[in-house]
Amino acid sequence: xxxxxxxxxxxxxxxxxxxxxxxxxxxxxxxxxxxxxxxxxxxxxxxxxxxxxxxxxxxxxxxxxxxxxxxxxxxxxxxxxxxxxxxxxxxxxxxxxxxxxxxxxxxxxxxxxxxxxxxxxxxxxxxxxxxxxxxxxxxxxxxxxxxxxxxxxxxxxxxxxxxxxxxxxxxxxxxxxxxxxxxxxxxxxxxxxxxxxxxxxxxxxxxxxxxxxxxxxxxxxxxxxxxxxxxxxxxxxxxxxxxxxxxxxxxxxxxxxxxxxxxxxxxxxxxxxxxxxxxxxxxxxxxxxxxxxxxxxx
Amino acid sequence: xxxxxxxxxxxxxxxxxxxxxxxxxxxxxxxxxxxxxxxxxxxxxxxxxxxxxxxxxxxxxxxxxxxxxxxxxxxxxxxxxxxxxxxxxxxxxxxxxxxxxxxxxxxxxxxxxxxxxxxxxxxxxxxxxxxxxxxxxxxxxxxxxxxxxxxxxxxxxxxxxxxxxxxxxxxxxxxxxxxxxxxxxxxxxxxxxxxxxxxxxxxxxxxxxxxxxxxxxxxxxxxxxxxxxxxxxxxxxxxxxxxxxxxxxxxxxxxxxxxxxxxxxxxxxxxxxxxxxxxxxxxxxxxxxxxxxxxxxxxxxxxxxxxxxxxxxxxxxxxxxxxxxxxxxxxxxxxxxxxxxxxxxxxxxxxxxxxxxxxxxxxxxxxxxxxxxxxxxxxxxxxxxxxxxxxxxxxxxxxxxxxxx
Numbered sequence: 001x002x003x004x005x006x007x008x009x010x011x012x013x014x015x016x017x018x019x020x021x022x023x024x025x026x027x028x029x030x031x032x033x034x035x036x037x038x039x040x041x042x043x044x045x046x047x048x049x050x051x052x053x054x055x056x057x058x059x060x061x062x063x064x065x066x067x068x069x070x071x072x073x074x075x076x077x078x079x080x081x082x083x084x085x086x087x088x089x090x091x092x093x094x095x096x097x098x099x100x101x102x103x104x105x106x107x108x109x110x111x112x113x114x115x116x117x118x119x120x121x122x123x124x125x126x127x128x129x130x131x132x133x134x135x136x137x138x139x140x141x142x143x144x145x146x147x148x149x150x151x152x153x154x155x156x157x158x159x160x161x162x163x164x165x166x167x168x169x170x171x172x173x174x175x176x177x178x179x180x181x182x183x184x185x186x187x188x189x190x191x192x193x194x195x196x197x198x199x200x201x202x203x204x205x206x207x208x209x210x211x212x213x214x215x216x217x218x219x220x221x222x223x224x225x226x227x228x229x230x231x232x233x234x235x236x237x238x239x240x241x242x243x244x245x246x247x248x249x250x251x252x253x254x255x256x257x258x259x260x261x262x263x264x265x266x267x268x269x270x271x272x273x274x275x276x277x278x279x280x281x282x283x284x285x286x287x288x289x290x291x292x293x294x295x296x297x298x
Numbered sequence: 299x300x301x302x303x304x305x306x307x308x309x310x311x312x313x314x315x316x317x318x319x320x321x322x323x324x325x326x327x328x329x330x331x332x333x334x335x336x337x338x339x340x341x342x343x344x345x346x347x348x349x350x351x352x353x354x355x356x357x358x359x360x361x362x363x364x365x366x367x368x369x370x371x372x373x374x375x376x377x378x379x380x381x382x383x384x385x386x387x388x389x390x391x392x393x394x395x396x397x398x399x400x401x402x403x404x405x406x407x408x409x410x411x412x413x414x415x416x417x418x419x420x421x422x423x424x425x426x427x428x429x430x431x432x433x434x435x436x437x438x439x440x441x442x443x444x445x446x447x448x449x450x451x452x453x454x455x456x457x458x459x460x461x462x463x464x465x466x467x468x469x470x471x472x473x474x475x476x477x478x479x480x481x482x483x484x485x486x487x488x489x490x491x492x493x494x495x496x497x498x499x500x501x502x503x504x505x506x507x508x509x510x511x512x513x514x515x516x517x518x519x520x521x522x523x524x525x526x527x528x529x530x531x532x533x534x535x536x537x538x539x540x541x542x543x544x545x546x547x548x549x550x551x552x553x554x555x556x557x558x559x560x561x562x563x564x565x566x567x568x569x570x571x572x573x574x575x576x577x578x579x580x581x582x583x584x585x586x587x588x589x590x591x592x593x594x595x596x597x598x599x600x601x602x603x604x605x606x607x608x609x610x611x612x613x614x615x616x617x618x619x620x621x622x623x624x625x626x627x628x629x630x631x632x633x634x635x636x637x638x639x640x641x642x643x644x645x646x647x648x649x650x651x652x653x654x655x656x657x658x659x660x661x662x663x664x665x666x667x668x669x670x671x672x673x674x675x676x677x678x679x680x681x682x683x684x685x686x687x688x689x690x691x692x693x694x695x696x697x698x699x700x701x702x703x
Contacts, residue, residue, distance in 0.1 A: 050514055052684075069517055077514035083506020087312075099304050100515035144511065 001064050003028050003152045003183030004049060009058035011044050011207075018044040019055065020207035026183045028151065031174070033198035033215075034187040035285075037293055041207035042187050043080070046154055049185075050077055062152060073102045076150035080157045080187075082141045086130035090121065090140045093129060094147060101148035108147060115143040119169050134161050142170060146177065153177060156187045171197065191286040201285070203292060210292045215285075222288045223281070225255045227264055230277035238267050250277060301516045305524025306531070313532040318491050322484065323536045330480055331547050354426070355383045355395030360402050366433040372426050387411060396427060425449075474565060475622065477544060478649030481572055482642040483615060485579060488536055489641070490608040492529050493583040494601050500525070500591025500680075501600035509684055518681045526584040526673065533580030537573050565648045571658070572645055578665040579641030583608065585672035586638075592680030593691050607638065614643040625651040635661050637668040 002025040011019040019041045026032045036042050048055050051067035062071050085093055091112060098108040116122040119139045129137060138161055146153060155174070159167050174197060178184055186198060194201060194215075201218060203211035211218065229235065230250035240259030245252045253264060261280045268275055283291075313319060352372050356363070357380055367374040375392060377383035383395040394412040402408065408427060410419060429449045436445050457465060503509040512521055586607055594600035614621070614633055621630055625647070633643040634653070640661045647653050683691055 050510075052510065052513055072515055075514060077511065079507045079510040081507040083503070083508040085508070096304075096308055097511065097515065100301055100512070141511070 002026060002061075003030075003063060004185070005059075005061040005064075006045075006049065007059045007061075009045065009048060009060065010056045011041075011048060011053070012056055017207050019048065019058075022058070022204065022207065022209060024202050024209070024212055026152075026185055028183045029178060029181045030200065031178050031184040031186055031198045033194035033201040034185055034204070035189070035191070035194060035201060035289060036204040036210070040204045042204065043156070044207075045204070046077075046156060046185070046187060050075070050154065073148065074151045076145040076148065076153040078141055078145040078153075078155045078158055080160075082138055084129040084132075084137050084140060087128060089126050089128055090116075090132070091125040093140065094144055097144045098147045101150075103148050111147050111149075112143065115147060115173075118173060119143065119166065135163060135166060138162060139166060139170075142173075146173070151182060153182055153184045154187075155184065157189070158186070159188065159190055159193055191284065191289060195285050203289060205293055211288070218285075218288065219282050222283050222291070224283065225257065225259070226252050226281040227255070227261045228252050228277065228279040228281055229264075229268070229275065231268075231273050231275055235273070236271070238264060240264065240267075252281060302520045302524045302527075305516065305521055306528045309525050309528035310531055313492070313495065313528055314535065316495065318495070319532065319536070322488055322491060323539050326484060326487075327480075327540050327543060328547065353392045354423075355386055355392035356430075357383050357395065357397045359400040360398050363398055363430070363434040365437055366430055369426055369429065372422075374426075374430060384411065387413060394423070398431075475618075475646070475649035477548070478565065478568065478645050478647075479615075479618065481540065481544075482645040484540065485537075485576060485645060486608075486611040486615060486642050488533065489579055489583045489611045490604075492532065492580060493587045493608045494604045496525060496529055496584055496587040497591045497594060497600035497604040498597040500588065501594040502597045504591070504594070504684060505596045513684070518684070519677055522588050522677055522680060523673070526581060526588060529584040529587075530577055530581045533576050534573070537576035541569050541572055568645075568648050571648060574662065575641040575644055575665075578662065578669065579611070581669045582637055582641075582665060582672065583611070585669055585676050589672070589676035589679045592676065592683045593696065610638040611642050613639050614646050618646060621646065621650055631657060635664055637665050640665055 004024075004026040006025065007023050009019050009022040010017075022041070022045060024032070034042050034045070044053075047053050049060050049062070049067075051060075060067065063074065065071060085096075088096070091109070094112045095105060095108050098112070099105065103111075112125070113122065116125050119142070121136065121139050121143070124132065124136060129140070132140070138158075142158060145155070158170055158174070162170065171193070174184065174186070178197075178199075186194065188194060198215055200214050201211065202209065213221070228247075228250045229252075235244075235251060238253065240256045240263055241253045242256050243254040245254070255261070255264065261278075265275075265278055268278070314323075350371070353375055354372055355375050355377050357377050358364070364376070367376070375386075377386065377395065380397060383392070383397070386392045387395055390413075394410060394414070397409040397411070399405070399407060399409065408431070410423075410427075432449050433445050436448065440448075459465060500509075503512065516524075587604060590603050590607070591600055594603060614630075617629075621627075630643065630647060633639040634647060634657055636643075644653065644658065644661055679696060683696075
């Protein structure tokens with residue numbers, strides 16, 4: 001059973017269509033990357049999934065059920081803009097919000113200490129939130145999101161404002177949660193994180209699905225017929241190469257439709273050229289994203 | 299554990315830990331009594347231990363005013379001319395002087411001269427002049443007792459009887475309104491403080507998106523009912539602290555300082571009704587605050603908006619002087635039933651007059667109904683506008699939102 005199943009979701013504000021016939025699902029043990037330009041409808045989609053607002057039409061099912069109060073204890077949500085009760089200490093905030101998720105105080109305290117340790121925040125547990133930096137506050141909220149061991153986790157820009165060390169810590173925790181069978185929706189603009197973490201990607205623009213696919217398949221689908229080659233010296237003419245583009249340390253060779261990378265590699269070997277690097281070009285998710293969004297605007 | 303209870307517990311503890319709540323609950327009542335005591339103390343200390351005699355001059359141009367010149371602490375000294383009297387006044391041999399002109403018996407005019415800057419003649423001076431004139435005008439025709447009665451014809455002693463014709467336990471006097479007056483002022487302040495605190499708290503949760511985290515755990519109804527009940531309980535605690543501590547504090551201050559404090563009385567049904575109206579007042583302003591918190595885009599805006607409706611609880615205090623003079627005016631009845639003024643108005647009226655049972659029942663009924671309807675509407679407003687950030691909806695949008703919710 002899918003953790004989240006969204007079917008033909010539509011939502012309109014006044015004369016603006018925020019979500020337009022959106023359908024997707026997220027399975028347990030999967031991270032779905034939710035990407036799209038600003039105003040694409042990501043936040044509206046998340047808020048409808050979490051039942052903060054009702055769709056005009058369409059159905060959302062969480063673990064096969066319509067959203068209800070009992071299901072909320074199985075969900076962890078990290079909003080994009082984060083606030084904390086300023087006068088509470090970090091541990092008091094964690095304990096209060098975890099109690100609202102049905103956690104026993106002793107268990108919550110034990111789990112909080114483990115997570116505070118993992119995120120390097122243990123020494124700040126008794127600090128008031130107003131005394132913490134934005135990044136620290138963000139880590140506390142991340143802990144609040146996952147402390148109750150939710151089966152569905154919705155993360156909206158979890159890495160923004162974090163230093164590389166803490167980003168890696170959070171990334172490792174997210175990876176472990178997926179391995180434990182949690183279903184995760186990761187909404188972010190950081191495409192490299194989507195590439196590193198996500199199994200599938202849902203790209204939306206103007207409320208509509210632009211791309212919804214497995215990440216490996218997506219790369220293969222959008223792969224252009226070219227190779228990156230780095231050699232010592234100049235590269236002469238090669239049959240099957242229709243264009244070339246020089247970069248800092250290599251050259252990208254664009255191949256004719258009937259030419260494969262293997263053909264080029266064989267030619268280079270035959271010519272006795274010493275090859276420092278030979279790589280089939282794979283487009284980054286960022287490139288795919290930009291191309292699709294531009295195409296959609298056109 | 300019930301999530302409404304968890305929110306209630308958290309919000310209640312946060313509310314009673316606030317400095318404003320602690321000051322208002324525990325320090326202000328004590329300070330009020332200390333202030334009254336200090337007033338009494340200062341009054342006693344500034345009264346001269348040896349009574350000074352004031353000398354007032356007079357010029358009698360009629361020629362019949364010569365008796366009753368010694369009136370205890372005031373002595374009247376005759377002068378033969380206005381010039382002599384003026385010089386004596388300038389030398390400060392007399393504190394003031396009066397002239398009884400030759401046509402006094404036909405005109406009734408007396409001229410008074412003084413160095414002091416005063417808006418009106420002091421009542422004691424007027425009384426002295428009246429007594430002096432009456433005594434000398436009547437001395438040959440009636441007895442001294444009759445003259446005294448003419449000068450001071452009324453010493454009204456009022457005794458309040460109960461329905462059985464026995465002397466009532468609570469006698470009406472100005473001391474009756476002190477405790478209700480202080481309590482209604484404190485209630486109005488407490489309502490304002492708590493409403494602002496709730497509105498700014500909600501607006502802050504909304505602004506910081508903490509509300510999203512809360513709503514991913516609890517329902518709008520659970521959150522708001524928890525908050526409203528917490529504020530109501532904080533109000534009950536505050537009322538109990540004040541009502542329980544008032545009698546012993548009053549007794550202590552009265553025995554220490556006496557004077558004005560000894561006439562202060564607590565109306566017999568005051569304790570019960572004060573608790574009821576404190577709780578209802580807190581709940582009403584809490585549910586209004588929830589709605590206002592829902593449409594406020596930030597804490598400052600929320601606090602400004604809350605000022606508008608919390609001021610209504612002060613309205614009865616503005617008119618307390620009129621209410622003392624005209625206690626049975628229908629306006630006070632209207633203010634006792636109108637929900638936002640009812641708590642302070644009823645508490646004030648308890649010190650001024652008996653309130654008919656039907657008015658109290660109606661007032662409590664209207665308040666209770668307003669709280670239920672207010673909570674229903676506020677939850678709707680909050681649910682509709684909780685996701686609207688950085689912009690306050692207009693009235694038309696709110697009405698539209700309520701219709702479509």
